[in-house]
Amino acid sequence: MAVYSMTGFGSASAAAAAPAETAPAASTAGAAATVELRSVNGRFLDLALRLPDELRGLEPALRELVGQVFKRGKIELRVATQRDADGALPQPQAEQLMRLAQLESTVQSWLPNARPFSTSEVLNWCRGGAGTERLDDAVMQAARTAVEALREARGREGARLVTILLERIARLRELAAQAVPLVPQVVQRQQQRFLERWHEALANAGAASTVKPEALQERALNEAAAYALRIDVAEELSRLSAHLDEIERLLGAGGELGKRLDFLIQELHREANTLGSKSSALELTNVSVEMKVAIEQMREQVQNIE
Incomplete structure:
Protein backbone atom coordinates (compact mmCIF):
# COMPACT_ATOMS: atom_id res chain seq x y z
CA MET A 1 0.00 0.00 0.00
CA ALA A 2 1.26 3.44 -0.91
CA VAL A 3 2.11 6.29 1.44
CA TYR A 4 0.11 9.44 0.74
CA SER A 5 0.98 13.04 1.42
CA MET A 6 -1.70 15.51 2.45
CA THR A 7 -0.47 18.06 -0.08
CA GLY A 8 -1.68 17.99 -3.67
CA PHE A 9 -3.85 19.41 -6.43
CA GLY A 10 -6.30 17.85 -8.84
CA SER A 11 -8.72 19.24 -11.41
CA ALA A 12 -11.06 17.97 -14.09
CA SER A 13 -13.78 19.19 -16.41
CA ALA A 14 -16.87 17.53 -17.84
CA ALA A 15 -19.46 18.70 -20.35
CA ALA A 16 -23.17 18.56 -19.60
CA ALA A 17 -25.02 15.88 -21.52
CA ALA A 18 -26.88 17.05 -24.61
CA PRO A 19 -30.69 17.12 -24.26
CA ALA A 20 -32.74 14.33 -25.75
CA GLU A 21 -34.02 14.86 -29.29
CA THR A 22 -37.62 14.79 -28.07
CA ALA A 23 -37.00 17.55 -25.56
CA PRO A 24 -36.48 21.20 -26.39
CA ALA A 25 -32.89 22.46 -26.45
CA ALA A 26 -32.14 23.22 -22.83
CA SER A 27 -30.06 25.99 -21.39
CA THR A 28 -27.30 23.50 -20.59
CA ALA A 29 -26.45 23.02 -24.26
CA GLY A 30 -22.70 23.60 -24.44
CA ALA A 31 -22.40 24.01 -20.65
CA ALA A 32 -19.57 22.36 -18.70
CA ALA A 33 -18.34 22.08 -15.14
CA THR A 34 -14.80 22.31 -13.78
CA VAL A 35 -13.87 20.93 -10.37
CA GLU A 36 -10.62 21.84 -8.60
CA LEU A 37 -9.31 20.23 -5.41
CA ARG A 38 -6.50 21.71 -3.32
CA SER A 39 -5.14 19.89 -0.29
CA VAL A 40 -2.73 20.81 2.50
CA ASN A 41 -1.83 19.11 5.76
CA GLY A 42 -4.29 18.98 8.67
CA ARG A 43 -4.90 16.87 11.74
CA PHE A 44 -8.31 15.74 10.50
CA LEU A 45 -10.32 15.85 7.28
CA ASP A 46 -11.47 19.45 6.83
CA LEU A 47 -13.42 19.92 3.60
CA ALA A 48 -14.46 23.37 2.37
CA LEU A 49 -16.81 23.60 -0.63
CA ARG A 50 -17.07 26.55 -3.03
CA LEU A 51 -20.20 25.95 -5.13
CA PRO A 52 -22.48 28.12 -7.28
CA ASP A 53 -25.87 28.65 -5.64
CA GLU A 54 -27.72 26.43 -8.13
CA LEU A 55 -25.41 23.50 -7.25
CA ARG A 56 -25.77 23.67 -3.46
CA GLY A 57 -27.86 20.50 -3.56
CA LEU A 58 -24.74 18.54 -4.53
CA GLU A 59 -22.91 19.32 -1.28
CA PRO A 60 -23.82 16.07 0.56
CA ALA A 61 -22.85 13.93 -2.43
CA LEU A 62 -19.54 15.77 -2.88
CA ARG A 63 -18.70 15.46 0.82
CA GLU A 64 -19.39 11.75 0.72
CA LEU A 65 -17.27 11.33 -2.42
CA VAL A 66 -14.25 13.08 -0.90
CA GLY A 67 -14.68 11.39 2.49
CA GLN A 68 -14.57 7.95 0.93
CA VAL A 69 -11.07 8.57 -0.46
CA PHE A 70 -9.34 10.93 1.99
CA LYS A 71 -9.14 10.70 5.78
CA ARG A 72 -6.90 13.64 6.68
CA GLY A 73 -5.99 17.02 5.28
CA LYS A 74 -7.51 20.43 4.73
CA ILE A 75 -9.17 20.19 1.30
CA GLU A 76 -10.85 22.89 -0.72
CA LEU A 77 -13.24 21.83 -3.49
CA ARG A 78 -14.19 24.53 -5.96
CA VAL A 79 -16.78 24.15 -8.75
CA ALA A 80 -17.16 26.52 -11.69
CA THR A 81 -19.51 26.23 -14.64
CA GLN A 82 -18.67 27.39 -18.13
CA ARG A 83 -21.72 29.56 -18.44
CA ASP A 84 -20.75 31.32 -15.22
CA ALA A 85 -17.25 31.82 -16.49
CA ASP A 86 -18.05 33.19 -19.95
CA GLY A 87 -21.30 34.97 -19.12
CA ALA A 88 -23.13 33.32 -22.06
CA LEU A 89 -26.85 34.03 -22.11
CA PRO A 90 -29.30 31.12 -22.15
CA GLN A 91 -31.46 30.39 -25.19
CA PRO A 92 -35.08 30.59 -24.04
CA GLN A 93 -37.31 27.82 -25.40
CA ALA A 94 -40.91 28.15 -26.49
CA GLU A 95 -42.18 25.83 -23.77
CA GLN A 96 -40.31 27.81 -21.12
CA LEU A 97 -41.73 31.12 -22.32
CA MET A 98 -45.27 29.69 -22.54
CA ARG A 99 -45.00 28.38 -19.01
CA LEU A 100 -43.66 31.70 -17.77
CA ALA A 101 -46.48 33.60 -19.52
CA GLN A 102 -49.04 31.37 -17.82
CA LEU A 103 -47.48 32.02 -14.45
CA GLU A 104 -47.37 35.76 -15.06
CA SER A 105 -51.04 35.75 -16.11
CA THR A 106 -52.04 33.87 -12.97
CA VAL A 107 -50.15 36.28 -10.75
CA GLN A 108 -51.63 39.36 -12.41
CA SER A 109 -55.16 37.95 -12.18
CA TRP A 110 -54.75 37.91 -8.40
CA LEU A 111 -52.44 40.89 -8.13
CA PRO A 112 -53.35 43.42 -10.84
CA ASN A 113 -50.70 45.87 -9.66
CA ALA A 114 -47.86 43.36 -10.04
CA ARG A 115 -45.30 44.55 -12.55
CA PRO A 116 -44.47 42.41 -15.62
CA PHE A 117 -41.31 40.32 -15.76
CA SER A 118 -38.25 42.09 -17.12
CA THR A 119 -36.04 40.59 -19.82
CA SER A 120 -33.28 39.95 -17.28
CA GLU A 121 -35.69 38.09 -14.98
CA VAL A 122 -36.94 35.98 -17.88
CA LEU A 123 -33.38 35.05 -18.91
CA ASN A 124 -32.42 34.16 -15.34
CA TRP A 125 -35.50 31.99 -15.01
CA CYS A 126 -34.68 30.21 -18.28
CA ARG A 127 -31.09 29.73 -17.13
CA GLY A 128 -32.07 27.88 -13.97
CA GLY A 129 -35.33 26.38 -15.08
CA ALA A 130 -34.01 23.58 -17.32
CA GLY A 131 -31.11 21.22 -17.62
CA THR A 132 -30.06 21.37 -13.94
CA GLU A 133 -29.97 17.60 -13.63
CA ARG A 134 -27.63 17.27 -16.61
CA LEU A 135 -25.29 19.90 -15.14
CA ASP A 136 -25.32 18.08 -11.79
CA ASP A 137 -24.20 14.92 -13.56
CA ALA A 138 -21.35 16.83 -15.20
CA VAL A 139 -20.23 18.19 -11.84
CA MET A 140 -20.20 14.74 -10.22
CA GLN A 141 -18.34 13.25 -13.18
CA ALA A 142 -15.70 15.99 -13.01
CA ALA A 143 -15.50 15.63 -9.20
CA ARG A 144 -14.79 11.89 -9.42
CA THR A 145 -11.99 12.52 -11.93
CA ALA A 146 -10.56 15.39 -9.86
CA VAL A 147 -10.60 13.28 -6.69
CA GLU A 148 -8.64 10.55 -8.45
CA ALA A 149 -6.18 13.16 -9.79
CA LEU A 150 -5.69 14.55 -6.28
CA ARG A 151 -5.18 11.04 -4.92
CA GLU A 152 -2.48 10.36 -7.52
CA ALA A 153 -0.80 13.71 -6.76
CA ARG A 154 -0.79 12.95 -3.04
CA GLY A 155 0.64 9.52 -3.81
CA ARG A 156 3.51 11.00 -5.83
CA GLU A 157 4.27 13.48 -3.07
CA GLY A 158 4.05 10.67 -0.52
Whole structure:
Protein backbone atom coordinates (compact mmCIF):
# COMPACT_ATOMS: atom_id res chain seq x y z
CA MET A 1 0.00 0.00 0.00
CA ALA A 2 1.26 3.44 -0.91
CA VAL A 3 2.11 6.29 1.44
CA TYR A 4 0.11 9.44 0.74
CA SER A 5 0.98 13.04 1.42
CA MET A 6 -1.70 15.51 2.45
CA THR A 7 -0.47 18.06 -0.08
CA GLY A 8 -1.68 17.99 -3.67
CA PHE A 9 -3.85 19.41 -6.43
CA GLY A 10 -6.30 17.85 -8.84
CA SER A 11 -8.72 19.24 -11.41
CA ALA A 12 -11.06 17.97 -14.09
CA SER A 13 -13.78 19.19 -16.41
CA ALA A 14 -16.87 17.53 -17.84
CA ALA A 15 -19.46 18.70 -20.35
CA ALA A 16 -23.17 18.56 -19.60
CA ALA A 17 -25.02 15.88 -21.52
CA ALA A 18 -26.88 17.05 -24.61
CA PRO A 19 -30.69 17.12 -24.26
CA ALA A 20 -32.74 14.33 -25.75
CA GLU A 21 -34.02 14.86 -29.29
CA THR A 22 -37.62 14.79 -28.07
CA ALA A 23 -37.00 17.55 -25.56
CA PRO A 24 -36.48 21.20 -26.39
CA ALA A 25 -32.89 22.46 -26.45
CA ALA A 26 -32.14 23.22 -22.83
CA SER A 27 -30.06 25.99 -21.39
CA THR A 28 -27.30 23.50 -20.59
CA ALA A 29 -26.45 23.02 -24.26
CA GLY A 30 -22.70 23.60 -24.44
CA ALA A 31 -22.40 24.01 -20.65
CA ALA A 32 -19.57 22.36 -18.70
CA ALA A 33 -18.34 22.08 -15.14
CA THR A 34 -14.80 22.31 -13.78
CA VAL A 35 -13.87 20.93 -10.37
CA GLU A 36 -10.62 21.84 -8.60
CA LEU A 37 -9.31 20.23 -5.41
CA ARG A 38 -6.50 21.71 -3.32
CA SER A 39 -5.14 19.89 -0.29
CA VAL A 40 -2.73 20.81 2.50
CA ASN A 41 -1.83 19.11 5.76
CA GLY A 42 -4.29 18.98 8.67
CA ARG A 43 -4.90 16.87 11.74
CA PHE A 44 -8.31 15.74 10.50
CA LEU A 45 -10.32 15.85 7.28
CA ASP A 46 -11.47 19.45 6.83
CA LEU A 47 -13.42 19.92 3.60
CA ALA A 48 -14.46 23.37 2.37
CA LEU A 49 -16.81 23.60 -0.63
CA ARG A 50 -17.07 26.55 -3.03
CA LEU A 51 -20.20 25.95 -5.13
CA PRO A 52 -22.48 28.12 -7.28
CA ASP A 53 -25.87 28.65 -5.64
CA GLU A 54 -27.72 26.43 -8.13
CA LEU A 55 -25.41 23.50 -7.25
CA ARG A 56 -25.77 23.67 -3.46
CA GLY A 57 -27.86 20.50 -3.56
CA LEU A 58 -24.74 18.54 -4.53
CA GLU A 59 -22.91 19.32 -1.28
CA PRO A 60 -23.82 16.07 0.56
CA ALA A 61 -22.85 13.93 -2.43
CA LEU A 62 -19.54 15.77 -2.88
CA ARG A 63 -18.70 15.46 0.82
CA GLU A 64 -19.39 11.75 0.72
CA LEU A 65 -17.27 11.33 -2.42
CA VAL A 66 -14.25 13.08 -0.90
CA GLY A 67 -14.68 11.39 2.49
CA GLN A 68 -14.57 7.95 0.93
CA VAL A 69 -11.07 8.57 -0.46
CA PHE A 70 -9.34 10.93 1.99
CA LYS A 71 -9.14 10.70 5.78
CA ARG A 72 -6.90 13.64 6.68
CA GLY A 73 -5.99 17.02 5.28
CA LYS A 74 -7.51 20.43 4.73
CA ILE A 75 -9.17 20.19 1.30
CA GLU A 76 -10.85 22.89 -0.72
CA LEU A 77 -13.24 21.83 -3.49
CA ARG A 78 -14.19 24.53 -5.96
CA VAL A 79 -16.78 24.15 -8.75
CA ALA A 80 -17.16 26.52 -11.69
CA THR A 81 -19.51 26.23 -14.64
CA GLN A 82 -18.67 27.39 -18.13
CA ARG A 83 -21.72 29.56 -18.44
CA ASP A 84 -20.75 31.32 -15.22
CA ALA A 85 -17.25 31.82 -16.49
CA ASP A 86 -18.05 33.19 -19.95
CA GLY A 87 -21.30 34.97 -19.12
CA ALA A 88 -23.13 33.32 -22.06
CA LEU A 89 -26.85 34.03 -22.11
CA PRO A 90 -29.30 31.12 -22.15
CA GLN A 91 -31.46 30.39 -25.19
CA PRO A 92 -35.08 30.59 -24.04
CA GLN A 93 -37.31 27.82 -25.40
CA ALA A 94 -40.91 28.15 -26.49
CA GLU A 95 -42.18 25.83 -23.77
CA GLN A 96 -40.31 27.81 -21.12
CA LEU A 97 -41.73 31.12 -22.32
CA MET A 98 -45.27 29.69 -22.54
CA ARG A 99 -45.00 28.38 -19.01
CA LEU A 100 -43.66 31.70 -17.77
CA ALA A 101 -46.48 33.60 -19.52
CA GLN A 102 -49.04 31.37 -17.82
CA LEU A 103 -47.48 32.02 -14.45
CA GLU A 104 -47.37 35.76 -15.06
CA SER A 105 -51.04 35.75 -16.11
CA THR A 106 -52.04 33.87 -12.97
CA VAL A 107 -50.15 36.28 -10.75
CA GLN A 108 -51.63 39.36 -12.41
CA SER A 109 -55.16 37.95 -12.18
CA TRP A 110 -54.75 37.91 -8.40
CA LEU A 111 -52.44 40.89 -8.13
CA PRO A 112 -53.35 43.42 -10.84
CA ASN A 113 -50.70 45.87 -9.66
CA ALA A 114 -47.86 43.36 -10.04
CA ARG A 115 -45.30 44.55 -12.55
CA PRO A 116 -44.47 42.41 -15.62
CA PHE A 117 -41.31 40.32 -15.76
CA SER A 118 -38.25 42.09 -17.12
CA THR A 119 -36.04 40.59 -19.82
CA SER A 120 -33.28 39.95 -17.28
CA GLU A 121 -35.69 38.09 -14.98
CA VAL A 122 -36.94 35.98 -17.88
CA LEU A 123 -33.38 35.05 -18.91
CA ASN A 124 -32.42 34.16 -15.34
CA TRP A 125 -35.50 31.99 -15.01
CA CYS A 126 -34.68 30.21 -18.28
CA ARG A 127 -31.09 29.73 -17.13
CA GLY A 128 -32.07 27.88 -13.97
CA GLY A 129 -35.33 26.38 -15.08
CA ALA A 130 -34.01 23.58 -17.32
CA GLY A 131 -31.11 21.22 -17.62
CA THR A 132 -30.06 21.37 -13.94
CA GLU A 133 -29.97 17.60 -13.63
CA ARG A 134 -27.63 17.27 -16.61
CA LEU A 135 -25.29 19.90 -15.14
CA ASP A 136 -25.32 18.08 -11.79
CA ASP A 137 -24.20 14.92 -13.56
CA ALA A 138 -21.35 16.83 -15.20
CA VAL A 139 -20.23 18.19 -11.84
CA MET A 140 -20.20 14.74 -10.22
CA GLN A 141 -18.34 13.25 -13.18
CA ALA A 142 -15.70 15.99 -13.01
CA ALA A 143 -15.50 15.63 -9.20
CA ARG A 144 -14.79 11.89 -9.42
CA THR A 145 -11.99 12.52 -11.93
CA ALA A 146 -10.56 15.39 -9.86
CA VAL A 147 -10.60 13.28 -6.69
CA GLU A 148 -8.64 10.55 -8.45
CA ALA A 149 -6.18 13.16 -9.79
CA LEU A 150 -5.69 14.55 -6.28
CA ARG A 151 -5.18 11.04 -4.92
CA GLU A 152 -2.48 10.36 -7.52
CA ALA A 153 -0.80 13.71 -6.76
CA ARG A 154 -0.79 12.95 -3.04
CA GLY A 155 0.64 9.52 -3.81
CA ARG A 156 3.51 11.00 -5.83
CA GLU A 157 4.27 13.48 -3.07
CA GLY A 158 4.05 10.67 -0.52
CA ALA A 159 6.67 8.66 -2.42
CA ARG A 160 9.03 11.64 -2.25
CA LEU A 161 8.44 11.97 1.47
CA VAL A 162 9.27 8.29 1.98
CA THR A 163 12.59 8.78 0.18
CA ILE A 164 13.46 11.75 2.41
CA LEU A 165 12.51 9.88 5.59
CA LEU A 166 14.57 6.83 4.64
CA GLU A 167 17.58 9.10 4.07
CA ARG A 168 17.14 10.62 7.54
CA ILE A 169 16.77 7.14 9.08
CA ALA A 170 20.05 6.09 7.48
CA ARG A 171 21.67 9.26 8.86
CA LEU A 172 20.41 8.51 12.39
CA ARG A 173 21.77 4.98 12.20
CA GLU A 174 25.17 6.39 11.20
CA LEU A 175 25.13 8.75 14.18
CA ALA A 176 24.13 5.94 16.54
CA ALA A 177 27.02 3.84 15.22
CA GLN A 178 29.36 6.76 15.89
CA ALA A 179 28.12 7.06 19.49
CA VAL A 180 28.66 3.39 20.43
CA PRO A 181 32.51 3.44 20.64
CA LEU A 182 32.61 6.91 22.15
CA VAL A 183 31.40 5.84 25.61
CA PRO A 184 34.32 3.46 26.40
CA GLN A 185 36.78 6.07 25.15
CA VAL A 186 35.25 8.73 27.39
CA VAL A 187 35.29 6.37 30.40
CA GLN A 188 38.94 5.51 29.81
CA ARG A 189 39.92 9.17 29.59
CA GLN A 190 37.96 9.93 32.76
CA GLN A 191 39.67 7.05 34.61
CA GLN A 192 43.05 8.47 33.70
CA ARG A 193 41.96 11.89 34.96
CA PHE A 194 40.90 10.36 38.29
CA LEU A 195 44.33 8.80 38.77
CA GLU A 196 46.15 12.00 37.87
CA ARG A 197 44.06 14.15 40.20
CA TRP A 198 44.40 11.76 43.15
CA HIS A 199 48.15 11.53 42.71
CA GLU A 200 48.30 15.30 42.60
CA ALA A 201 46.11 15.67 45.66
CA LEU A 202 48.05 13.09 47.66
CA ALA A 203 51.37 14.67 46.66
CA ASN A 204 50.17 18.07 47.82
CA ALA A 205 49.03 16.54 51.11
CA GLY A 206 52.32 14.66 51.60
CA ALA A 207 50.51 11.34 51.86
CA ALA A 208 51.56 9.80 48.53
CA SER A 209 53.99 7.41 50.19
CA THR A 210 51.35 6.00 52.54
CA VAL A 211 48.86 4.98 49.81
CA LYS A 212 49.55 1.85 47.81
CA PRO A 213 49.36 2.09 43.98
CA GLU A 214 46.95 -0.85 43.96
CA ALA A 215 44.53 1.05 46.17
CA LEU A 216 44.70 4.06 43.89
CA GLN A 217 44.07 1.87 40.85
CA GLU A 218 41.10 0.17 42.50
CA ARG A 219 39.65 3.48 43.56
CA ALA A 220 40.03 4.84 40.04
CA LEU A 221 38.36 1.78 38.57
CA ASN A 222 35.42 2.10 40.97
CA GLU A 223 34.96 5.76 40.18
CA ALA A 224 35.24 5.05 36.45
CA ALA A 225 32.64 2.28 36.73
CA ALA A 226 30.22 4.61 38.50
CA TYR A 227 30.89 7.26 35.88
CA ALA A 228 30.31 4.74 33.09
CA LEU A 229 26.89 3.90 34.55
CA ARG A 230 25.94 7.55 34.61
CA ILE A 231 26.83 8.17 30.97
CA ASP A 232 25.82 4.78 29.56
CA VAL A 233 23.59 5.37 26.53
CA ALA A 234 23.27 1.78 25.33
CA GLU A 235 19.63 1.63 26.38
CA GLU A 236 18.78 4.88 24.61
CA LEU A 237 20.56 3.78 21.43
CA SER A 238 18.76 0.43 21.55
CA ARG A 239 15.35 2.11 21.84
CA LEU A 240 16.25 4.58 19.11
CA SER A 241 17.14 1.70 16.79
CA ALA A 242 13.84 -0.03 17.61
CA HIS A 243 11.88 3.14 16.78
CA LEU A 244 13.74 3.49 13.48
CA ASP A 245 12.93 -0.15 12.64
CA GLU A 246 9.24 0.52 13.33
CA ILE A 247 9.23 3.65 11.16
CA GLU A 248 10.79 1.70 8.29
CA ARG A 249 8.18 -1.04 8.73
CA LEU A 250 5.32 1.47 8.63
CA LEU A 251 6.71 3.20 5.54
CA GLY A 252 6.94 -0.18 3.82
CA ALA A 253 3.38 -1.12 4.80
CA GLY A 254 1.88 2.23 3.73
CA GLY A 255 -1.70 3.32 4.40
CA GLU A 256 -2.85 5.84 6.98
CA LEU A 257 0.20 6.12 9.20
CA GLY A 258 0.75 9.83 9.79
CA LYS A 259 -0.41 9.84 13.42
CA ARG A 260 1.64 6.77 14.33
CA LEU A 261 4.73 8.25 12.70
CA ASP A 262 4.19 11.47 14.61
CA PHE A 263 4.20 9.53 17.89
CA LEU A 264 7.40 7.68 16.95
CA ILE A 265 9.10 10.98 16.06
CA GLN A 266 8.30 12.22 19.58
CA GLU A 267 9.94 9.08 20.98
CA LEU A 268 13.03 9.67 18.84
CA HIS A 269 13.25 13.19 20.24
CA ARG A 270 13.07 11.79 23.75
CA GLU A 271 15.94 9.37 23.18
CA ALA A 272 18.10 12.06 21.55
CA ASN A 273 17.43 14.44 24.46
CA THR A 274 18.37 11.76 27.00
CA LEU A 275 21.53 11.04 25.05
CA GLY A 276 22.45 14.72 25.23
CA SER A 277 21.66 15.02 28.95
CA LYS A 278 23.89 12.04 29.79
CA SER A 279 26.73 13.32 27.69
CA SER A 280 29.70 14.87 29.45
CA ALA A 281 31.94 14.73 26.40
CA LEU A 282 31.94 17.04 23.41
CA GLU A 283 31.83 14.10 20.98
CA LEU A 284 28.59 12.70 22.39
CA THR A 285 27.08 16.17 22.61
CA ASN A 286 27.78 16.71 18.91
CA VAL A 287 26.17 13.37 18.06
CA SER A 288 23.10 14.31 20.08
CA VAL A 289 22.80 17.67 18.33
CA GLU A 290 23.13 16.07 14.89
CA MET A 291 20.46 13.52 15.84
CA LYS A 292 18.07 16.27 16.91
CA VAL A 293 18.57 18.08 13.60
CA ALA A 294 17.79 14.91 11.60
CA ILE A 295 14.76 14.09 13.78
CA GLU A 296 13.38 17.61 13.38
CA GLN A 297 13.72 17.27 9.61
CA MET A 298 11.80 14.00 9.83
CA ARG A 299 9.08 15.63 11.94
CA GLU A 300 8.52 18.33 9.32
CA GLN A 301 8.02 15.69 6.63
CA VAL A 302 5.85 13.40 8.78
CA GLN A 303 3.39 16.26 9.38
CA ASN A 304 2.51 16.07 5.67
CA ILE A 305 1.77 12.33 5.65
CA GLU A 306 -1.86 11.21 5.75
